[in-house]
Amino acid sequence: MSKKAHKYYETTFIVDSIYEDERVDSIVNKYSNFFKKNEGEVLKTEKWGRRKLAYPIKKKATGSYVSIEFTADPSVIAKLERAYHLDDDILRFLTVSFDKKTLEERNAYLVKKEQIMKEREAAALLLQQQQQSAEADKVAEAKTTE
Secondary structure: OOHHHOEEEEEEEEEEOOOOHHHHHHHHHHHHHHHHHOOOEEEEEEEEEEEEEEEEEOOEEEEEEEEEEEEEOOHHHHHHHHHHHHOOOEEEEEEEEEOHHHHHHHHHHHHHHHHHHHHHHHHHHHHHHHHHHHHHHHHHHHHHHO
16 A cells, blocks of 8 residues: 555544553554554544543443544555444544645644644743732832831
């Protein structure tokens, strides 16, 4: 399979929340190895942690969410979904493909979001410095009036 045939995908799945973090990590490693074995490349893995489900799934009210971004040949998706169906640890899953335009829009959004976060951190730091300066001025003023 050539690199050109690979597409960009994101798969999100919910693992039963009764498992410890080590078990969730082993499940994530299992699917990361699955992509590598099928000539895919894992780009990013995010564990969102345990969250309450919107509705019960297999009589479970909570689940551990995991998201994996990867590139792979489109034929791998059928194998992946088959593996999900056979895995009793996976409660639900969703795999989406990103076309070029959507990927560019998503990346632009993430860059903008990062800039906003940096601006907020800088503003918070400036505010903190101003507060410390004001407190120091009050202390200095109190000492001079004594």
